Amino acid sequence: MSGTLTIVGLGPGPDDWVTPAARVAVERASDLLGYTRYVDRLTPHSGQRVHASDNREELDRAHHALQLANDGATVAVVSGGDPGVFAMAAAVFEAIESGPVSWRALDVRVEPGVTAMLAAASRVGAPLGHDFCAISLSDNLKPWPLIARRLQLAAEADFVIALYNPASKARPQQILDAFVVLRGCRSETTPVILARAVGRSDEDITITTLADAPREVIDMRTLVLIGSSATRVIHRADGHHWVYTPRFVGGVM
């Protein structure tokens, strides 16, 4: 008998950003798997088995989840944000492709969620209102020259840029190197948004510019948004500002 595996997006943090469909997928699971930080957001009921693991063990977690489903369990693997964006869904399908043929017959589903860049954008206005791209800065997964090249092409295309995984303890330099690349190809007055822990009690949002983007450590819980040439800041009397990118482009690049 085969079970099921659902890779569930819990959104960026608060319960009121968890979709009802994600909630149901978690509640009906016999086995809950995920990075400890995300599993800790759940309130498992007495019949559920919980398997929390370290952030860097994505492929091991995927294998474990698939084995449990193959043995008949109703498995939910939880991710923060959306599970399809730099998260567990890709790891599960990597494991399926290189795993036993029986795994291809499993009922595997993905339950989408609000990904971090949408939540970060919502806090400051509408910076993603025009064409944009999302790049993960983790060079555990790809070499730096490729990241640098993508940043340059994204700037040339005049995309708003969302940077996921901007820095970690092991690589605090990554986001600073990215700012250096971007200063070479985008105006120093370009709006930059540093959105840390969006939706959590320690949420901290900074609106700055490419010239002034801070040199201090930006961590893995920060989502960085870099405006396009069209992105605008609306100044308000109380000192808080809105950032948005207009829908309309008049000229040709």
Added chain:
Amino acid sequence: MSGTLTIVGLGPGPDDWVTPAARVAVERASDLLGYTRYVDRLTPHSGQRVHASDNREELDRAHHALQLANDGATVAVVSGGDPGVFAMAAAVFEAIESGPVSWRALDVRVEPGVTAMLAAASRVGAPLGHDFCAISLSDNLKPWPLIARRLQLAAEADFVIALYNPASKARPQQILDAFVVLRGCRSETTPVILARAVGRSDEDITITTLADAPREVIDMRTLVLIGSSATRVIHRADGHHWVYTPRFVGGVM
């Protein structure tokens, strides 16, 4: 007395993809505004005023919403998907920037939602598992040469590409022109996903390739995903396939 204005994302369609926070923002509003198709998804209570309008009247709707909020109303403007992605939030901030100074003092918030590309991706696997971009094909808002240039640069950067607003009755040709551009710079075997009306009763998902992408009309309710050079298809015995983009890139572009 000033009211409030919340631009609310209702997600791609089904109620169980509407976040609790979006639901609350709709329920507490005195005035609900939006494109008829989205307003029709709501069940207003007797105390609520409903102002439905045509899809092409975004800026008029934004002005109306801001005027109501300025007069003291609790206003919710509803969008499908996420309101910050090619939707109403940017229109509201455009209206604020060019409007009376009093509008800058209003309490304006954005309530994020599951945007179409996340829902579309979830139906086929994890095609957005690596760096990606989102481009709106509507040339009401920008000239075609700019769109074509962005497609070329996105292909050069090897982004997975999500295309919003791929075609309408007035411009059925747009998506076909985009396929022509992309065939010039990306392999003809590149996976292409056509996700129509995701989450609705008439949902229709097609997995094809850049060579075989259909010539018939693709409409505004379709979200198109185009794989990167790394995007893979996992073939299954039942004829259904999964599409995913691995997290890891081994080489340099």
